[in-house]
Amino acid sequence: MAEVLVYVDHVDGAVRKPTLELLTLARRLGDPVAVALGAGAADTAAALAQHGAVKVLTADAPEFADYLVVPKVDALQAAYDSVSPAAVLVPSSAEGKEIAARLAVRIGSGLITDAIDVQAGDEGPVATQSAFAAAFTTTSRITKGTPVITVKPNSAPVEPAAAAGTVEELAVTFGAAATGTRIVSSTPRESTGRPELTEAAIVVSGGRGVNGAENFAIIEALADSLGAAVGASRAAVDAGWYPHSHQVGQTGKSVSPQLYIASGISGAIQHRAGMQTSKTIVAINKDAEAPIFDLVDYGVVGDLFQVVPQLTEAIKARKG
């Protein structure tokens, strides 16, 4: 069976959920060969093997942490050269897309980004994308070279599937470009203890209607009652009420959870671009005319300062 390269997103050996989802998709196309780079790369093997990786190619070198993107492209290309895969799948993070883009140029292959599904087809993998703020769904293929496809989080279920997961060290020679952009300093993001926004099954977001940084406590309390991640509209972020890393929308994170709850958010097209593919959408807004209500499965026209705390209490009561 053909081999399919899967680029592994991990933090010090802990594999992030979108990579496990990619392994589910990769198995539809062939035998997954995972590529894990940087500190802790070899520690990813067990988790990857449990999810179908027949082989895990690992490499670690200071270049991966000290320079931007290109060393990782050099390594992925080395893996590509050694495996000659039928496709390359990469998680659709900002960095993942850049890595995929450069690889595509190098190997002369087409690129599809932000796929929300990938299926095997007669002429190679068929990717589903959502376009124009999710108003359209498209299917596309790559017609030249080896398909390079980046896939959004929450696009496939995580399915255990035991495989060999043989670990092999990948020999990487860094090109001259690898050391072009130096990472002078790195400040890790503080963990909130809540689920990662793009991976969360439930996202609770607040907008301008929340009216102040301190009021985000009621949004957080609702999120915690549901084990959810917290999101924010750009208006709330620009006002300085919540960090930009939590912004949902075209220029923030794009989320696709099972449940999205928007409070005090009007539903501008740029916000919708980042959440419209959520499975179930709920909104709380005091303006019955707010465009967000066009999208909802369930909406409450009301003051979020009344509705949200009552909802949080009711959830806690039901959970006992």
Place this chain on the structure above:
Amino acid sequence: MSLRIVVCVKYVPDATGDRHFADDLTLDRDDVDGLLSELDEYAVEQALQIAAAHNDSGDGDAEITVLTVGPEDAKDALRKALSMGADKAVHVEDDDLHGTDALGTSMVLAKAIEKTGYDLVVCGMASTDGTMGVLPAMLAERLGVPQVTLLSEVSVEGGTVKGRRDGDAATVRLEAPLPAVVSVTDQSGEARYPSFKGIMAAKKKPVESLDLEDLDIDAGDVGLDGAWTAVDSATQRPARTAGTIVNDEGDGGEQLAGYLASQKFI
């Protein structure tokens, strides 16, 4: 030392309009107004600030060229960028470009940038239509220069680009020697509005038109037929079935909890 800045700007359909696909599954540009991608206004703004700082430092003159690949109407995007303060424009326009994908666009842009001459290329973080966010990385790869992308802060001093990138796991500070390709986010600083004077001045600024022959590009490598990707179908998402909407009469939170429980979220 002069500083030659090329800003890549895209002409896109207005996101607040009714965007859709044409029969050949490319972007339908006829039924919706086009404009300069709002995210590229941030790129023009940062280029203007980098140029001003360079000129103030007495290091020589900075010159800003705005570059677009697009149909005739794309001149509107160039005019807007010129009215914000860019010095000149390059428009790559050719009927054979219709339907070009990201691989092809990056090839055309790279050739045009090389022909124009550059020390610094500035891009937006993503277009507001294709929203791939990959062109800047592709350009750096093709031009063989450092990529310093997704910056929320950027400066150029003494031949070095410095910037701040807010990544998924960490905020990093980056540094690279010129020439380089930069992309900036909408966190980099509000873009200025063109002044009346700027709008008048833009009318007199030069716009150079280039076609594929000028760039030595084979028409077979671009356009719909030359594309590395093919779109097989585009379907409008069915309108959502109208959801339940309740007015809060004092028990809106309770009712919502009931709904969430019925959907097994609680």
